[in-house]
Amino acid sequence: MQGRPEAAISVDLAEVAQAAVDDYALLALKNGRHLALETTPASVVVAGDRQALESIICNLIDNALRAEPEGGTVLVRVDCDATVTVIDHGEGVAADDRELIFEPFWRKTDAKPGAGLGLAIVKELMEAHDGRVILEATPGGGATFKLSFPAADLK
Structure with a gap:
């Protein structure tokens, strides 16, 4: 599934990120975690499907x-x-697992909930937007996922 979605429109990444953070803020607090958002003062617009x-x-x-x-x-x-970065300070991703984590249904352990589809969906949707998802180690421990989007070229 390559190429931008047919319903591509100009989307402000900061607005989308704010909506996502708002959706998860209460869950984060209920689970004893915090969620922070840092954005640039200027709009960062990409071509894509907002949802x-x-x-x-x-x-x-x-x-x-x-x-x-x-x-x-x-x-x-x-x-x-036109990058969005999500940074955690958990265990990180082992070098042997770095390619596997994007495979559908792959899970590190059955002890935690989930179907193992989240990162496969992320990768597929990023490819559909002509973008990339890059995994890096967070300094001090954890995982950093960087979403890299092409510049908007809507006419």
Whole structure:
């Protein structure tokens, strides 16, 4: 599924990220975690499907909140170069698992809830938006997922 969605419109990544953070704020507090959002003062516009973009960010926030230690903060950052970064401070992703985590139904353990579809959905939707999802280690421990979008070229 390559190429931008047919229903692509101009979407402000900061607005989408804010909506996703708002959706998860209460859940984070109930589970003893914090959720923070950092954005640039200027709009960061990409071409895409707003609902799909929100789904991507929500999937990453959901995973990050599961990994984040109690009392910790998951950070969602929108940068002017059309990137969205979701950072947790949990166990991180083992080097052997880095490619596997994007496979449908793959789960590190059966001890935690989930079907193992979240990151597969993230990858597929990012590819549909001509974007990439990049996994990095968070300095000090944890996982950092960076979403990289092409510049908007809507006419």
